[in-house]
Amino acid sequence: MKASQFFISTLKEAPTDAEVASHRLMLRAGLIKKLGAGIYTYLPMGLRVIRKVERIVREEMDAAGAIELTMPVVQPAELWQETGRFEKMGPELLRIKDRHERDFVVQPTSEEVVTDLARQELRSYKQLPKNFYQIQTKFRDERRPRFGLMRGREFTMKDAYSFDRDRDAAQASYQAMAAAYRRIFERFGLRYRAVAADSGAIGGDLSEEFQVIAATGEDAIVYCPHSDYAANLEKAEALAPAGPRPAPSQPLTLTPTPGRSTCADVAELLGLPLARTVKSLVLATDEINERDELVGSRIWLLLLRGDHDMNEVKVGKLPGLNLGYRFATEAEIMAHFGTRPGYLGPIGLKRPVQVLADREVALMADWVCGANQADHHLTGVNWGRDLPEPDLVADIRNVLPGDPSPDGAGELLIERGIEVGHVFYLGTKYSRAMNATFLDEDGKPKPFEMGCYGIGITRLPAAAIEQNHDERGIIWPDAIAPFTAVICPIGMERSPAVREAAERLYAELKALGVDVLLDDRGERPGAMFADWELIGVPHRITVGDKGLKDGQIEYQHRREAQASKLELAQALPWLRERLGV
Amino acid sequence: MKASQFFISTLKEAPTDAEVASHRLMLRAGLIKKLGAGIYTYLPMGLRVIRKVERIVREEMDAAGAIELTMPVVQPAELWQETGRFEKMGPELLRIKDRHERDFVVQPTSEEVVTDLARQELRSYKQLPKNFYQIQTKFRDERRPRFGLMRGREFTMKDAYSFDRDRDAAQASYQAMAAAYRRIFERFGLRYRAVAADSGAIGGDLSEEFQVIAATGEDAIVYCPHSDYAANLEKAEALAPAGPRPAPSQPLTLTPTPGRSTCADVAELLGLPLARTVKSLVLATDEINERDELVGSRIWLLLLRGDHDMNEVKVGKLPGLNLGYRFATEAEIMAHFGTRPGYLGPIGLKRPVQVLADREVALMADWVCGANQADHHLTGVNWGRDLPEPDLVADIRNVLPGDPSPDGAGELLIERGIEVGHVFYLGTKYSRAMNATFLDEDGKPKPFEMGCYGIGITRLPAAAIEQNHDERGIIWPDAIAPFTAVICPIGMERSPAVREAAERLYAELKALGVDVLLDDRGERPGAMFADWELIGVPHRITVGDKGLKDGQIEYQHRREAQASKLELAQALPWLRERLGV
Structure with a gap:
């Protein structure tokens, strides 16, 4: 393909509503054009990728x-x-x-x-x-x-x-x-x-x-x-931690924690690691009869280590919760716990709730949780001694980096x-x-x-760009680049030698089946290079009078900072190896 | 492609709502499947053509x-x-x-x-x-x-x-x-x-x-x-006929033509060729003012030879008619001609009309037309003598087979x-x-x-079938056939020799770039041949035990009535020539 026969349309700036790199670069490189919200024309350059x-x-x-x-x-x-x-x-x-x-x-x-x-x-x-x-x-x-x-x-x-x-x-x-x-x-x-x-x-x-x-x-x-x-x-x-649960070593103690409603605040106040605290989340499930009427609700207290986050998908698969759940209302919480969120815990409940402990929490001793009393937490809490064993123990948290891999092969990232x-x-x-x-x-x-x-055929190019770009533009892998290689002749209109060398190389690469473009637009080198760096063609070959005098052309991969000189006579075999053709 | 890896779905009968051959055959051959009115899934066989x-x-x-x-x-x-x-x-x-x-x-x-x-x-x-x-x-x-x-x-x-x-x-x-x-x-x-x-x-x-x-x-x-x-x-x-107009040779005569309201009927009654009669068509154009109000209408009388048909597109391009025209109402006809359609003509009008004569009519002498009087026609009508020259003469008819070609190269078909x-x-x-x-x-x-x-990418296959089919099915040109060639082995499951010969030929043709299908479904020969004749693959090669004993296979083009025998040893070069590869 020759650039003069093709359609190249690059922009200095992307529209301000383009929030991510792939969107900005696809617009700037002329791969797509917006027709309406979420509706794009695939321009010739973008269609080649697709x-x-x-x-x-x-x-x-x-x-x-x-x-x-x-x-x-x-x-x-x-x-x-x-x-x-x-x-x-x-x-x-x-x-x-x-x-x-x-x-x-x-x-x-x-x-x-x-x-x-x-x-x-x-x-x-x-x-x-x-x-x-x-x-x-x-x-x-x-x-x-x-x-x-x-x-x-x-x-x-x-x-x-x-x-x-x-x-x-x-x-x-x-x-x-x-x-x-x-x-x-x-x-x-x-x-x-x-x-x-x-x-x-x-x-x-x-x-x-x-x-x-x-x-x-x-x-x-x-x-x-x-x-x-x-x-x-x-x-x-999240694998079950190695048991057994340590024996209690601290007494259950009601501790004032004024204004400290998060686990992080409480841990800081008490000088304890966050991993010693337990957070309480309150869910509700509704019972519906055959006539679609609400006949009752059940309240669930989920206990997670202070530094862990609930995994909604895992929770949604548990018996009793797998038909749909919601977070409890403040009224429901007041009725069951007698206090507002921030100081909730499993001890001293006003009404029965289902206690669902994460695997990790179920094996903890001497932990800290809300006391169901404003501005107070309990420390030295222990299963069995201070409260009954949980109704249900399950994996209900997101894993964290450093957690053991379920296949036993090491730590997760x-x-x-x-x-x-x-x-x-x-x-x-x-x-x-x-x-x-x-x-x-x-x-x-x-x-x-x-x-x-x-x-996602049209999503793939966007993902490829998110993974492969720099401040100058896109960096395509060879397999899905709009063109595998571009030949940039410098001063082609003035120099018959440049034209001849560029055209010959173009014909030779084409004959080898390389998807190569010859940029015969007559742009200045700076603008031409900027275009191809923005568009992200992986292999660039520059042909200029200065180099030709010494029998040389230049090659630069899009990932390389500098061009390398090639002897014109050796260029083709070298490029064949580099391009794998 | 092997048939066992593909999807072949042929029908004995097409749905009754398939009115034309291409529709019937595309359904029967399993090229398309109806999803809704005018909405089709392109099945694998049809998609290959597309x-x-x-x-x-x-x-x-x-x-x-x-x-x-x-x-x-x-x-x-x-x-x-x-x-x-x-x-x-x-x-x-x-x-x-x-x-x-x-x-x-x-x-x-x-x-x-x-x-x-x-x-x-x-x-x-x-x-x-x-x-x-x-x-x-x-x-x-x-x-x-x-x-x-x-x-x-x-x-x-x-x-x-x-x-x-x-x-x-x-x-x-x-x-x-x-x-x-x-x-x-x-x-x-x-x-x-x-x-x-x-x-x-x-x-x-x-x-x-x-x-x-x-x-x-x-x-x-x-x-x-x-x-x-x-x-x-x-x-x-329709070229202007060679002039000049012949001189009048008959007197203008009012002739009773009771119940004969068409040119054909009148010609028959009078024993004249249809080409001596002239038919009258009455059009109207409306004048609309700037406020979109109708301010007046003009009536046009179109005169065409009795055996000619009006060409609406040509009429619609004439000055005065190129902004839109309609056929005149019966009331308008009565007001201008004083009689009903069937006996209209250009002589003896009640009110002025624009007379528009086809080129052919303008050069006629001694013609026949309606007399503007029920059950009567005029014979021996002549321009200039019996009525003024037409207001406008133009090509307003469809050409007929036998008319001269506008480029002078002969007669039109x-x-x-x-x-x-x-x-x-x-x-x-x-x-x-x-x-x-x-x-x-x-x-x-x-x-x-x-x-x-x-x-019309998806219309083209339908058109190709309308042009190329017979009572057995479709006959594709090589370029757009779903497969260029099909190999039909007979009794492949029973005969290792058949399997081996068929598989080898399949591999050889594939290696040559032929889009060939090996029918390894194990169908009986009759059903297999019927399928491929319906689907319309142009080149069929049959491999059977009987032929192989004599070192022969069979070839039949979809347009041929009979298969020809090929020496197995010579088959490949022969097929290469036949398939042009």
């Missing part, structure tokens, strides 16, 4: 035996009503009416359509397994679209759906996809982690997120540097990531809802065991 | 210097309000509201968005010419979607838009696109015609339709078999076609409406001269 992402995904999906099709963007509401999602999904589902006032949606995903296809087309176990995928436009009407392609409304997703006879086969399909995803993310050339994720109500461990590592990522990733263990914060298990892929075992959730069955070998209809597998 | 169409289009667009980008499917209404199309377009424009009740459309085309892009990005004449294209999902909410992908609601279109400094440059861009379209349609391997089309109000000749020839086509194509001349029926000129591409000079229609200007060399802002260029 196409390379698509190609890698397509090749690996095909290699893994998935079969490409395309499901419509505009989908009839009837199918979405079968699963209840037409009503259940919030306003992020874009609902529309056609000229005949019939209801449609603009697809955010395609579980309903693909399940409908399967129930019509896959009649027999002999046709299984099958895995259908598409790379298609999606729409989610985000309340607050932002960060450019990171959280847009219109976006492109690769979504795949597997159909299997039984759970074992579904597990094999799932593992094949997880392996394909690893190959895909390797090929992108990005640092990433495959992270165990919570699989929600379905249970089991068959849910992994593919997170691109970036300091600005929205998600916390827990990993062990000495093993493969990685999980998102919601999922990562935490870093930030951007979720770009997700593989998920769906079970029979959709097939049962839509009565999608096949005839098994025994002649009986069975619901398909399903999995779904997504990659 | 991808091949896309690739050819993309390669030729790139080669012609067009630059690919992708504009959003969901577009803010504001831009559509700038050009007035948000209001002007009928209900086929799918209008939607987002969660904040803001108006959007699902794009049917992208003139507004691309013009908005140009006015922001193309500031200087130095950036011109530019031609942006996309291959993207479109939606038109057709009142009556039908014929499968031929007239669907959701479809894929390649739309390109050129931006130029002036009319000459725009003309060059237009010609480059028209040439690219010729290459594209050549590569598809279809019989097609590039047909001059009416360019509407903009004028000039810069509008061509690319029509795939098919007996079932909706459009009539006029062409000269001895030259390149081709035009759609609306556009094709008419065939039917399906419009799949259109190149169109837009002028400054959109750039003026949206104030999209660039700074020209003289430092002054000028509106872009634009062109637009479409190809």
Whole structure:
């Protein structure tokens, strides 16, 4: 490609509403252009990146035996009503009416359509397994679209759906996809982690997120540097500490702590480590009868070490709490504890509450907690002696860096990531809802065991930039760069030697299959270099009169601070090695 | 590809609502699946065809210097309000509201968005010419979607838009696109015609339709078999006949024609050729004042030879009629002619009318027309002698087969076609409406001269099938076949020799880059052959034990009635030549 035949549009400044680096750089480098809130035109430079992402995904999906099709963007509401999602999904589902006032949606995903296809087309176990995928436009009407392609409304997703006879086969399909995803993310050339994720109500461990590592990522990733263990914060298990619980060594003492309502304040006042304090969180669960009337509520006291945070997902899976919980109201707290938050504890309750202790707390001795009395805490608190054993002991906290890895391989670390892929075992959730069955070998209809597998095609470039940029611009990995290499001739209009050398090198690299651009715009060197550093092409070759006099050209990788000189005669073999062609 | 790894779904019968061959065959061959009215899933087999169409289009667009980008499917209404199309377009424009009740459309085309892009990005004449294209999902909410992908609601279109400094440059861009379209349609391997089309109000000749020839086509194509001349029926000129007008040889005679109200009936009664009669059509144009009030109407009498049909597009371009016309009401006809339709003519009018004669009628002598008196016609009518010369003489009729070609190369023929591409000079229609200007060399802002260029990506396969099918199924041209070749092994499970020969040939053809499928499903030969004849793969190779004993396999092209035997040892070079690889 020659620059004069292409469309290059760089900006000195990004619009002020671009809050993150990838958004700013994608706008400045002319990769995307905003059309509306969360709606972008993919400009030629950006589309090249997206196409390379698509190609890698397509090749690996095909290699893994998935079969490409395309499901419509505009989908009839009837199918979405079968699963209840037409009503259940919030306003992020874009609902529309056609000229005949019939209801449609603009697809955010395609579980309903693909399940409908399967129930019509896959009649027999002999046709299984099958895995259908598409790379298609999606729409989610985000309340607050932002960060450019990171959280847009219109976006492109690769979504795949597997159909299997039984759970074992579904597990094999799932593992094949997880392996394909690893190959895909390797090929992108990005640092990433495959992270165990919570699989929600379905249970089991068959849910992994593919997170691109970036300091600005929205998600916390827990990993062990000495093993493969990685999980998102919601999922990562805090191991039970080694027991047994130490014996009590202090007396229970009511201690004035005026105005000290947080664990940190109390620890400071008493000169104790924060880890000796226990914080009290009060939740409530409501009992609803068949007529949807509230018939009663139960109050839960959660006890966590002062330096630990509650993990809402873990709490939400516990018996009694797994149908939904809320934080207790102030009135409920007053009625059960007789005082306001800040001085709550498990001793001296006004009414019975369910006491739920984190594993860590259950093994503590001589701890500190609120006294259920304003401006007072209890010190030297001990299970069994001062209060009954907890009603329930469970892992209800977020892990912290330094916690032991669940696989025993060392200490955990935490870093930030951007979720770009997700593989998920769906079970029979959709097939049962839509009565999608096949005839098994025994002649009986069975619901398909399903999995779904997504990659955010247009989100990936944004994540890649969050991970790979500097103050000058983007730094693309070769695999998804808009161009792998750029040739920058200096003074091409004036110097036939420069033109000739640049054109020849361009032709030679093209013949080798290198995705190379010749910048024949006639820009000054400074402006030209700034453009390509902003756009982030990894390999830059500069051809100028000065160097040519000595038979030399220059090469600079986008990550290097300095250019190196190459003998023109040796340039091609050297570049072949460097570019791996 | 092996069939066992793919998705093949053929039907014995098509749904009864499939009215045309392409719709029936696309459903039966498992290329598409209906999701809703005019909304289809592209099944794996169909998607392969679409991808091949896309690739050819993309390669030729790139080669012609067009630059690919992708504009959003969901577009803010504001831009559509700038050009007035948000209001002007009928209900086929799918209008939607987002969660904040803001108006959007699902794009049917992208003139507004691309013009908005140009006015922001193309500031200087130095950036011109530019031609942006996309291959993207479109939606038109057709009142009556039908014929499968031929007239669907959701479809894929390649739309390109050129931006130029002036009319000459725009003309060059237009010609480059028209040439690219010729290459594209050549590569598809279809019989097609590039047909001059009416360019509407903009004028000039810069509008061509690319029509795939098919007996079932909706459009009539006029062409000269001895030259390149081709035009759609609306556009094709009926040459002025050679003059001069013969001298009158018959007296004007009032002739009773009781109950004979059509030219054909009158000609039969009088024993004259139909070409001696003249039919009268009465139109009206309304004069509207600035306050949109009707201030008067003018009545037009159109005279056409009895065997000719009026061409509404040609009439609509004549002075006085080019702001809109309608057929006259019966009251208006009674007031001006004193009788009902069936016996109207230009002689003996009650009130003045504008007489508009077709070129052919203007040169006739001794003709027959209505007498403006029930059950009577006039014979021996002659211009000048019996009535004044017409107020206006023009080409207002459709051409007929046998008419002379406007380029003088012989007689015209008419065939039917399906419009799949259109190149169109837009002028400054959109750039003026949206104030999209660039700074020209003289430092002054000028509106872009634009062109637009479409190809119906998902319509093309339907058109290809209308042109190429028989009672057994589809017959694809190689370039867009879902697979170029299929290997059908007979009894592969039982015979290691068959398996080995089939697998080896499959590997050899794949290595040559042939898009070949190995049918390893284990179907019986009859069912297997029927499937591939229905699906329409052009080249079929059969490997069976019987032939292998004599060292032979069989080859059959989809258009051939019989298979031919090939020596296995010579098969590969023979197939290479046949497949052109």
